[in-house]
Amino acid sequence: MTPVIKHDASEPAWLYLPRVLGSGEVWEYLQEFAFGKYQEGGKVDVTPEELATRRLTRCTWAAIRTWHSCTRTYMRAWGVEHADGRADTWTKGSVTK
Numbered sequence: 371m372t373p374v375i376k377h378d379a380s381e382p383a384w385l386y387l388p389r390v391l392g393s394g395e396v397w398e399y400l401q402e403f404a405f406g407k408y409q410e411g412g413k414v415d416v417t418p419e420e421l422a423t424r425r426l427t428r429c430t431w432a433a434i435r436t437w438h439s440c441t442r443t444y445m446r447a448w449g450v451e452h453a454d455g456r457a458d459t460w461t462k463g464s465v466t467k
Contacts, residue, residue, distance in 0.1 A: 383438050396434055397424050403437045 390396040401421055404414045414433035421430070448460055 380442075383435065387434065387438060391426070391434075394424070396437075397421060399441075400430075400433055400437050403440070404433065 387396070390399065400414070400416070401418075404416055404421070405418060414436050416429055416433040420427070451460070452458060
């Protein structure tokens with residue numbers, strides 16, 4: 371079964387970020403990146419309270435840019451590593467056969 375990838379690693383910030391900001395998805399992604407299951411992916415200087423307001427400030431914008439950059443880097447590396455169809459051992463909670 372092919373995994374569903376929600377984020378295209380080649381999609382530039384200027385194209386991707388307005389869409390996830392408009393839909394509101396970015397706040398969920400940033401919460402997981404900063405304090406959740408992807409915490410080891412990168413460090414951002416934002417508090418849970420700042421995220422809860424869902425307001426675009428200088429601090430939250432910097433965190434969003436960091437999240438996007440780290441996500442692109444990870445997805446590129448993941449794609450190279452799994453290009454031959456090998457089992458996914460990188461993704462937490464993935465089911466491999």
